[in-house]
Amino acid sequence: MDKRIVIGMNEDLETGRLITTEVQPVEPDDFRGLGPGWRFNWRAAVERMEVFKLIDPAAPDAILGLLGLIRRENYVEVTLLESHPRNVGRTKRFQGIAGSLFVFAAQLSFKLGGDGFIAIDAKTELMEYYRLAYGFEKLGHSQRMILTTGAAARLIGTYGGRPADE
Amino acid sequence: MSKLPEPDDVECFVGGVEPDARTSIETVRLIEEYKKRSDYPLELEVAERILADLGISARVYGMQDAKSLLDHWHRCIRDLQKADLGDNRGGRADQ
Numbered sequence: 113m114d115k116r117i118v119i120g121m122n123e124d125l126e127t128g129r130l131i132t133t134e135v136q137p138v139e140p141d142d143f144r145g146l147g148p149g150w151r152f153n154w155r156a157a158v159e160r161m162e163v164f165k166l167i168d169p170a171a172p173d174a175i176l177g178l179l180g181l182i183r184r185e186n187y188v189e190v191t192l193l194e195s196h197p198r199n200v201g202r203t204k205r206f207q208g209i210a211g212s213l214f215v216f217a218a219q220l221s222f223k224l225g226g227d228g229f230i231a232i233d234a235k236t237e238l239m240e241y242y243r244l245a246y247g248f249e250k251l252g253h254s255q256r257m258i259l260t261t262g263a264a265a266r267l268i269g270t271y272g273g274r275p276a277d278e
Numbered sequence: 279m280s281k282l283p284e285p286d287d288v289e290c291f292v293g294g295v296e297p298d299a300r301t302s303i304e305t306v307r308l309i310e311e312y313k314k315r316s317d318y319p320l321e322l323e324v325a326e327r328i329l330a331d332l333g334i335s336a337r338v339y340g341m342q343d344a345k346s347l348l349d350h351w352h353r354c355i356r357d358l359q360k361a362d363l364g365d366n367r368g369g370r371a372d373q
Contacts, residue, residue, distance in 0.1 A: 137350055140357040152293055159355055162347070180293075185306050193292035210291070219334075227313070228325060231305050233295040251308055255295050258305065260312060265325030269332060 122168075122176070123207040131168050131206075133176065135216040138163045145173060149197030154178055161191050166212055177209040181217055187229035187258070188221040190214070208271070214246050215271045218264035228264025232257050 122133045142165060143155045157163055161180040168176060176199060180192035195209040217230045233255045234242055242248040247263030250256070259267065298304075312318065329335070 137347065137354070140354055140361060143358070151291060155358070158351075158358065162351055184302055186309050187305065189302065189305075190292050195291070222329070222334075227322065229309050231302075232292050233301070234292065235295060238291075251305070254298065254301070256301060256305065258309065260321070261318075261325045262321040265328040268334070269328045 122166075122209060122212055124205060125207055126205055131170070133166050133212055134169050135164050135166050135179070135213070138165045138175075138178070142175060146175065147197075150178075151194055152178075152180075152192050154180075154192075154194075157192055163192075164213070164216060166209055166216075168206075176206055177213055179213040179216065181220070183220075183224060184226075184231075187226045187231050188217050188224065190217050190230055190232045193232075211246060211267070211271055214259070215268050218259060218268055221264065228259065228261045230259045230264065 122131055123129070124131055138154075138158065143158075146154065154163060157180045161182050164179045164181070165175045166177040166179070168174065175196055177193070177195045179190065182189045182191055190213075193210060193213050195204070195206075198204070199206050199209055214230070218228050220226075221230050222228050231251075232242070232248065234248070234257045236255065239248075239250060239255070239257060242257055243250070246259065246267055248257040248259050249263075251258055
């Protein structure tokens with residue numbers, strides 16, 4: 113598991129600097145250092161879905177956010193996504209964690225032949241934000257939203273994702 | 279689409295919404311329908327051009343292949359289960 117994914121830039125709101133972040137699959141040891149305040153039980157999630165972590169390579173033990181996904185027939189389903197509790201609300205340190213994790217899911221979808229399609233079940237109050245910020249489209253009258261091929265590519269372009277081994 | 283700042287008053291997360299049992303079947307169908315639109319080939323072409331400009335091939339990307347990633351996950355779950363069994367056998371000091 114030596115390959116990693118460089119996702120792009122997240123803003124450190126304390127210093128104003130942009131940092132390059134990476135996504136990697138979580139390891140069992142990661143759960144021991146998660147700390148309190150997480151909304152979801154990620155230890156349990158790992159048995160039902162693939163879980164990835166967003167990290168700053170300069171401080172790889174500090175997880176910035178977590179992503180749980182399931183590979184479907186022609187898309188990737190993002191089932192859980194959460195920023196580290198320190199990175200939520202007005203006192204958050206890093207900006208753009210959710211976007212970076214969506215970018216990773218979109219990249220994985222392209223890689224797996226899903227043409228960038230990803231799907232989420234969104235909270236009602238976040239649907240408009242997901243549409244404007246990431247390009248998700250609402251499906252019918254449900255909470256279901258999808259990111260289509262074009263929007264996925266534009267999102268990857270916005271966050272500047274690129275392969276790590278280049 | 280732009281890189282909008284995340285709202286401070288709403289926590290940006292996914293989860294906690296219980297999906298309908300038929301949702302994934304319906305999503306597969308709707309995506310297939312979407313791909314049949316007459317303008318979809320152009321959308322795909324533009325997307326591949328955006329990715330190519332970033333040095334990304336939409337098909338060949340610098341990422342673990344699916345099999346090695348799944349192998350990783352099987353190991354990860356096995357390790358967690360082993361750790362759980364170890365904790366149970368050893369007990370905890372605070373119990």
